[in-house]
Amino acid sequence: xxxxxxxxxxxxxxxxxxxxxxxxxxxxxxxxxxxxxxxxxxxxxxxxxxxxxxxxxxxxxxxxxxxxxxxxxxxxxxxxxxxxxxxxxxxxxxxxxxxxxxxxxxxxxxxxxxxxxxxxxxxxxxxxxxxxxxxxxxxxxxxxxxxxxxxxxxxxxxxxxxxxxxxxxxxxxxxxxxxxxxxxxxxxxxxxxxxxxxxxxxxxxxxxxxxxxxxxxxxxxxxxxxxxxxxxxxxxxxxxxxxxxxxxxxxxxxxxxxxxxxxxxxxxxxxxxxxxxxxxxxxxxxxxxxxxxxxxxxxxxxxxxxxxxxxxxxxxxxxxxx
Amino acid sequence: xxxxxxxxxxxxxxxxxxxxxxxxxxxxxxxxxxxxxxxxxxxxxxxxxxxxxxxxxxxxxxxxxxxxxxxxxxxxxxxxxxxxxxxxxxxxxxxxxxxxxxxxxxxxxxxxxxxxxxxxxxxxxxxxxxxxxxxxxxxxxxxxxxxxxxxxxxxxxxxxxxxxxxxxxxxxxxxxxxxxxxxxxxxxxxxxxxxxxxxxxxxxxxxxxxxxxxxxxxxxxxxxxxxxxxxxxxxxxxxxxxxxxxxxxxxxxxxxxxxxxxxxxxxxxxxxxxxxxxxxxxxxxxxxxxxxxxxxxxxxxxxxxxxxxxxxxxxxxxxxx
Numbered sequence: 054x055x056x057x058x059x060x061x062x063x064x065x066x067x068x069x070x071x072x073x074x075x076x077x078x079x080x081x082x083x084x085x086x087x088x089x090x091x092x093x094x095x096x097x098x099x100x101x102x103x104x105x106x107x108x109x110x111x112x113x114x115x116x117x118x119x120x121x122x123x124x125x126x127x128x129x130x131x132x133x134x135x136x137x138x139x140x141x142x143x144x145x146x147x148x149x150x151x152x153x154x155x156x157x158x159x160x161x162x163x164x165x166x167x168x169x170x171x172x173x174x175x176x177x178x179x180x181x182x183x184x185x186x187x188x189x190x191x192x193x194x195x196x197x198x199x200x201x202x203x204x205x206x207x208x209x210x211x212x213x214x215x216x217x218x219x220x221x222x223x224x225x226x227x228x229x230x231x232x233x234x235x236x237x238x239x240x241x242x243x244x245x246x247x248x249x250x251x252x253x254x255x256x257x258x259x260x261x262x263x264x265x266x267x268x269x270x271x272x273x274x275x276x277x278x279x280x281x282x283x284x285x286x287x288x289x290x291x292x293x294x295x296x297x298x299x300x301x302x303x304x305x306x307x308x309x310x311x312x313x314x315x316x317x318x319x320x321x322x323x324x325x326x327x328x329x330x331x332x333x334x335x336x337x338x339x340x341x342x343x344x345x346x347x348x349x350x351x352x353x354x355x356x357x358x359x360x361x362x363x364x365x366x367x368x369x370x371x372x373x374x375x
Numbered sequence: 376x377x378x379x380x381x382x383x384x385x386x387x388x389x390x391x392x393x394x395x396x397x398x399x400x401x402x403x404x405x406x407x408x409x410x411x412x413x414x415x416x417x418x419x420x421x422x423x424x425x426x427x428x429x430x431x432x433x434x435x436x437x438x439x440x441x442x443x444x445x446x447x448x449x450x451x452x453x454x455x456x457x458x459x460x461x462x463x464x465x466x467x468x469x470x471x472x473x474x475x476x477x478x479x480x481x482x483x484x485x486x487x488x489x490x491x492x493x494x495x496x497x498x499x500x501x502x503x504x505x506x507x508x509x510x511x512x513x514x515x516x517x518x519x520x521x522x523x524x525x526x527x528x529x530x531x532x533x534x535x536x537x538x539x540x541x542x543x544x545x546x547x548x549x550x551x552x553x554x555x556x557x558x559x560x561x562x563x564x565x566x567x568x569x570x571x572x573x574x575x576x577x578x579x580x581x582x583x584x585x586x587x588x589x590x591x592x593x594x595x596x597x598x599x600x601x602x603x604x605x606x607x608x609x610x611x612x613x614x615x616x617x618x619x620x621x622x623x624x625x626x627x628x629x630x631x632x633x634x635x636x637x638x639x640x641x642x643x644x645x646x647x648x649x650x651x652x653x654x655x656x657x658x659x660x661x662x663x664x665x666x667x668x669x670x671x672x673x674x675x676x677x678x679x680x681x682x683x684x685x686x687x688x689x690x691x692x693x694x695x696x
Contacts, residue, residue, distance in 0.1 A: 180540070
């Protein structure tokens with residue numbers, strides 16, 4: 054029986070590279086390809102790199118040629134980084150997904166799509182259910198640009214899944230990740246010398262450890278399910294407690310001033326909070342992970358609290374060494 | 376002499392030593408000691424209490440405390456208990472009846488009448504259960520969504536066991552075997568005018584009945600008397616409500632006239648009666664489809680609570696005496 058053939062978009066990201074590394078080692082996988090215009094973080098000897106921008110129509114010929122049965126979509130921009138405009142992030146998110154799906158439609162060998170999406174689609178709301186289940190995406194209006202992007206992406210993949218019954222399309226809704234590698238928003242936030250918070254707010258935050266984020270992606274590739282699945286560590290943590298575990302002083306800012314204060318700090322290049330992240334810092338968000346456990350068969354190794362502790366311990370060691 | 380409660384001394388808040396100092400002092404005086412003797416005795420305990428309290432504060436500052444998945448913070452609740460007990464015993468002189476009717480184990484839905492801007496009624500029901508129930512348990516109370524958009528209030532509510540009022544939350548808590556308090560009058564209850572006090576308003580759309588049927592939780596109706604006098608609303612200001620983003624902006628004899636002081640609730644006399652749990656056996660989750668049944672049950676509970684409120688009003692005699 055031939056092995057699995059997997060294509061990963063955004064292979065240069067931490068998760069993309071690590072996923073490729075694991076799949077290269079996996080005897081059940083015979084072929085791994087990666088799409089990205091950036092260089093992978095580590096040398097991937099057994100992976101074919103396709104140096105094409107995800108928005109480029111060239112994908113329409115390149116992907117069908119690989120004869121893959123699984124596509125992992127790992128190129129959704131959560132926060133436009135340095136030198137990336139909001140417009141370009143939106144283009145990568147929406148036009149990129151559209152282009153990728155067009156290519157998928159021409160790949161008759163395709164059986165599964167796994168999307169690394171975001172739990173940001175639920176938003177962060179004061180009176181929200183404390184644990185969103187997968188069917189609760191329509192409770193609140195989509196307030197931020199990123200939320201609208203995610204909703205559009207989910208829509209595109211949902212439509213594709215309905216039209217292609219032979220393809221199992223899993224939409225993984227990730228909570229923010231945390232971990233020693235620390236290039237995502239929460240670790241960056243927690244490593245600020247003084248951590249700004251909303252005065253009088255202490256929201257419940259739920260994260261996923263970066264190692265669990267990777268393992269969940271691997272589990273979803275091995276057992277592709279249909280439809281949305283929340284991906285998060287068990288339990289939640291009060292933001293204040295998380296900052297205290299990280300050993301940082303807080304700077305509480307009254308909410309009417311928070312936007313302008315962090316906006317000014319952003320212009321000075323001190324920090325960069327996305328609008329979604331700001332709402333998260335005020336209201337928090339928790340999701341229900343029973344579908345992940347039951348159907349994907351994956352249970353996160355770290356709880357939200359132990360993930361925060363692991364991050365803090367790793368960072369303190371790194372800071373002591375420096 | 377009554378011993379100082381251990382949890383007060385261990386409390387994470389720096390008022391811990393002060394509270395136990397005053398407790399010891401009062402205990403000493405009640406025990407027939409002279410003022411000087413009582414003072415000396417309680418002062419001796421101060422350094423130890425202060426040290427313990429400082430240790431606890433330092434531990435909390437390092438993040439060494441627990442919150443459950445819903446954000447309930449037991450240590451915080453323990454530390455707040457002396458204050459809540461003061462409100463219960465001295466301020467409102469609460470008389471609670473039928474506490475033992477609340478199931479000691481497993482899920483149950485407490486349904487009560489509601490009044491006042493702050494959820495004092497929920498907190499006092501909690502104190503009654505903590506103090507007078509044979510197996511004390513902490514109820515989770517559903518709080519008007521709006522409170523979770525307020526600084527400080529939102530945090531205090533969450534840490535004391537408050538949860539945003541959403542059927543999803545109530546169902547999840549009940550399925551986890553918790554005791555949940557709901558106030559189906561909602562905003563109509565909280566925004567009641569003083570002249571309408573103790574007229575129990577319509578119970579929404581009977582959502583709480585659906586929740587009980589869906590989870591199989593018994594319903595315990597609760598009548599609260601006293602809570603509807605603590606913030607006598609004599610008017611409201613649409614303009615200020617719009618400016619503050621509040622669902623309504625109450626005007627009471629003291630608020631906003633006295634500013635923050637106006638938020639201090641009036642010391643009415645309270646009675647809380649926990650009624651016999653409602654027998655819903657024989658009904659299944661499928662019965663939620665029967666709108667007429669749901670509305671009828673909801674109306675039945677409202678009637679029962681209204682009747683009990685009237686009974687307790689008569690028993691209480693004077694509102695403030």
